[in-house]
Amino acid sequence: MNKLTGILFLSNLLVVYNLKAQLQPESPTAIPVGHDTLQPAKALKAVEVRSVSAGSLQQSTRAITVIDAKKYYNRPVTTLALINQSPGVRIRQEGGLGSRADLSINGLSGRQVKYFINGIPADFLGAGNRLNIFPVNAIDHIEVYKGVVPIELGSDALGGAINIVTRQQLSNYTDASYSIGSFNTHKATVNTYRNTGSRFFLQAGGFINYSDNNYSITADVPDRLGNPVSQKVKRFHDRYRDYQLNAEAGIQQSRWADWFSVNASYYGMDKDVQHNLVMTEPYGAVTRNERTWNAGIRYMKQQLLPRLTLSFYGNAGIVKEHFLDTSYNAYTWDGKVYERRIAYGEIASSRTDLLFTTHNLVGRLQLDYAADSTNKFSFSFTGTYFTRKGKDTIAENYFGKDFYGHTVQMQKNTAGLAWQRRCSPRFISTTSVKYYWYHANGFTIDNLVFNEASRSKQQFGVSEALKFELNRHWLLKASYEYATRLPDEMEVFGDFSLVKANPSIQPEISHNLNLMARYTRSALSAGINGFIRLTDNIIFLQASPRSSQYRNLLKALTAGIEAEASYQFTPSLSLWANGTFQHIVNRSKKENTGNIDDRYFNRRLPNKPFLFANSELQWTRRNLFRRQHTLQCWYGVSYVNWFYLYWSNDGRRDTKAIIPTQVVQQAGLSYALRNNRVALSVEAHNLANAKVYDNYNVQLPGRAYTLKARIFIDQ
Template sequence: MNRLLPIIRILTALLCTQQGYAQSLPISPASDSTHLQDTVKKSAHELKAVQVSAASAGSLQQSTRAVTVIDAKKYYTRPATVLGLINQSPGVRVRQDGGLGSQADLSINGISGRQVKFFINGIPADFLGAGNRLNIIPVNAIDRIEVYKGVVPIELGSDALGGAVNIVTRQELSSYTDAMYSIGSFNTHKAAINTYRNIGHHLFIRAGGFYNYSDNNYTITADVPDQMGNPVPQKVKRFHDRYRDYQLNAEVGITQQKWADLFSVHGSFYLMDKDVQHNMVMTEPYGAITRQEHTWNAGLRYVKRQLLPRLNLSFFANAALIKEHFIDTSFNAWTWDGKVYERRIAYGEISSSRTNLLFTTQSLVGRLLLDFTADSSNKFSVSLTSSFFTRTGKDSLAEKYYGQNFYGHRVQMQKNTAGLAWQHAFARNITSVTSIKYNSYHANGFTIDNMVFNPAARSAQQWGWNESLKWDIDARWLLKLSYEYATRLPDEMEVFGDFSLVKANPSIQPENSHNLNLMARHNRPGKFSAGINSFFRLTDNIIFLQASPRSSQYQNLLKALSAGVEVEANYQFTPSLSIWANGTFQHIINKSKKENTGNIDDRYYNQRLPNKPFLFANSELQWTRNNLFKKDHTFQCWYGISYVNWFYLYWSNDGRRDTKATIPIQFVQRAGISYAIAHNRAAISAEVHNLSNSRVYDNFNVQLPGRAWNLKCRLFIDR
């Protein structure tokens, strides 16, 4: 009977790594002869931990999961960004609302937006504040990026709909300090520092931080009124899009004790200050709206292997306090050239009441993982994640306008996720896993309709499961098959909105999806590797953001089918010259009948969804020369391209073909050089993005920066 369940194997090594165990388990060499005997006794145990950490990073690509692993260490000396690295992955598209600090929408095999979950060392980033967003985390602070497709492992402890990104932070086990500073176009500055210190044999300290700043004043083409008041397309600079943030963090822990292999406490502080330039569809410029955030995080981690014979335990908990301030108090109306064309009597730039909203969010998340090895062929894992979210606000201007403080009412949400997995080895070259997941949530909140306060409550629960199989055909060929019935519950933004740009919708329903992946890989180490992945997604009750010039709202609407194929290849011409390339075709069509959409007919049934890329590709040619002028000196140069085929902004069967709004073909080139000395301990690099200064668009036809340069310096000190 067991052989009838084709399923993915969950590697024990991966389980340990994703919980942050490997990255925080320092192994100190003996400093004198008095410790020699203890060191010899512990050497086998410590060496095993090191091997598990090293193997897990390299073996994920060969695991049973449909996963892409990006080694961030290769980019420490380059001015790369996390979003940039993810955007170069097969089957993945990152779409942003502007420059540095803007919101980013990530699509994985047709699953996009909030359907894709983000994690830091396996911890849901939703509860860690804006300081842990993918678009601002420095590359030099992380070890690798894991992009999961179709099946999301239970260790991640969240209700992802079929796509997830896990950021694994650096795993050095010896003392080091790594610092970087970069400067770029649009007055952009970035700095980051990370340090790790072993103190004795059991105590470690980790600390770090980063700083980002940009004016984001890149050139766009927009309609500006002429002397007669008629709109005329002109090239103008964004005038109200400044972004600034910084984060400080620290962790102190002990290791290799009888009661704990790892116990640590951590804390962080984050500040963000951002101007808001326009609405979501980029039809109306703003000149005085700002958004600020302050976040405090505190938490602990605990890992104990062999808590009982063959039973490992990992626990994480984090509490966050987030204070956000949204300001819309100006009476002015602006044009795209930064001039005031009208001063209103009563209205703000967005809200009729004007807004000076300060709201406070408190969240608590905890996750427990148990891993039991029954025998050499069977292992069981249990994951339990629980989170609590609550928010209150105060707006003195809105209170005066409406006659009461609507935002003073509390909104709250509790979510629980549980998972059970069984992994089994059928034979030496065939491994599998089966998992079941349970998700539930309860929310209490309110809506404001026609200036009337209406309390609202919502509860839901969903089950999901997955099965997958990996077959190592021989030393070079690997075949994977995976399926998941995935469910996702609405999150706090979709249920409660943000009190400013997004309205609440407490009645929103959970999503579900059937996800199927078939993947084959071929690998000739050191010479050539290639892979092909075909995917199928049938998603129902899709939650999407219904954008509007004033106030948007998340809604349930479409049932969609996504099918496609992605290919990738890497080739090493010579020890110095290499190339990689990937391409994706995805066909995402509407499967909703008129009864579910409110349309008078089924004219949109089986039509490709608008505003979604369906054909895109990436490639990069790299030349690396070691010992170019002196020993341990490395010179590197690269040239990369990104291609996105044109696609319709709205439904393809509406309007005349020759007048339909489209996002044109986008062909973006980049090139860079770097020079490093002393085994990359000191390096300087430069890169130019969008060499041809092409017009680049993303969400809802929002224009992105044109040609931009970046210069980066890095200094690494070990011991």
């Protein structure tokens, strides 16, 4: 696999690019992931790979928001920031660049929301495909599914999904960018595509990110007498670095395949761990690193048989992770050693030098059959296999046993069948049935006692989505899904360090209902969506200073409404805004929770945002100073209302812990030359330097500046 990665990457370096005198606009296209448009069944004389446009997806039966990433190639914006602009979506991070991020869609969050890269579950592609580091310039568009997840994504998402569709531009180009920002942050990205003039193509890319993440926080630091004193200090052990190389080579528009390719990638990550999940203990020597190798194959053929389209994707991956906690030192928030222990590490009592290896396999088969101009049938099957084994010589010497040398395994299969029918020129219905199955083998360690554990589970799901075009301006949608989410490897087996295993954890189930209306005119677009989620066996992370664990919370009810609007005042000036209100309450009775009474029944769940909004004003002036020169300026605001960290009916009103109201402003400008082929931009984030919190009161970076340069070459 290493040889394949090297050969493909070195082959790309031999490609010679010549700049043309005449400039042509970019024309990115993408391999289709799936859409609702029904076409008459007829033989195709020529096959052309086309993108599924944002417009066609927005017009589908699904509750979906589509973000066109191409509009942001010149900006120093992150993928998480783009997704966070969507109505009903809220992202909460644990720190700066490379930190964990929790995303919620209409009240459902964490692993209830699934992530995909070109329709493939990102969980099985390694950390290099996480949303918190995935470069915007490598993306064509982002699909945000709410409530009902289409069968072609082939996963057990409970309340929504994010699908990243990468650039599949079928014309020769090279796109490179570099940005530098506060806290010694550097990001570089390059993507390139080469068609030899025949049916053979080669595309490659890569990125590298680095940050010291040494932003200021307010923390208690012991004085000379050992008394805690609140001080403003810089994070001292939060350095992050990662990089990725990827390449894909294949043929297109041949007699036996419209698209056939092999791909390979390599990813590396090194990260300092600054503190525990609840930010009560600083660490000064704990580190994590990861190395990931992936190799895959893609195949697509329209009219494989009359009216039948087949697509297949398979991927094999190896992940090697290293977790190091060997220091005897105890640190304070100013980076000084407070004491040196005789035993114990900063996290684990045994200290830890843990290396574990993960093998992943994932395959997806999609069949689409157009029975006639009004009926289309689709079948999807996704199978995944996960196995992991660790080695920790320090812990083995301490306990006298190598607990981590035992293998953990998990297998998941997801199948779906959908029937889409056009009942009238204005009315479309999509009915789906899903089947989920998983089996897990692993272990737990309780009071230094090793216990084998295994679990199997199967579940069915159904969904119905309706779309009605009232007239040329009004679009109405309704959708329902009985959804299931199976526990994943982190929830079942933990991470061998900060999160303990829980093999007895149960799948989550949910009834999801959406009612949407959208109004569109030439300058105005507006939409409103009401949603209800009744979720049972909710899996949540019970955080603690030393070792956390995923558990089931049984039942919750979510009801809410989201609205969005955009208006083009002039050809140069535009404004968009959206807002979300969601009421998430506990529906578990005392006999199911272990509480002595029902004091938490029908109470709003703590540590969950319930009111938030986003807006942005943008001014664009084309042909400024010279032809094909463009100046763009923007100003945006993000608002999150305060919410309780713990149950609202516990404790005194004046001493209850809250996550305070967040108001984050950002502004920037970009100047592009030669029809967006050369661009320079700058952005200021958190203009007012507000103190911002998300998860468990963990402080986020304050005011930060980023400068980005981009060059695009086509030929």
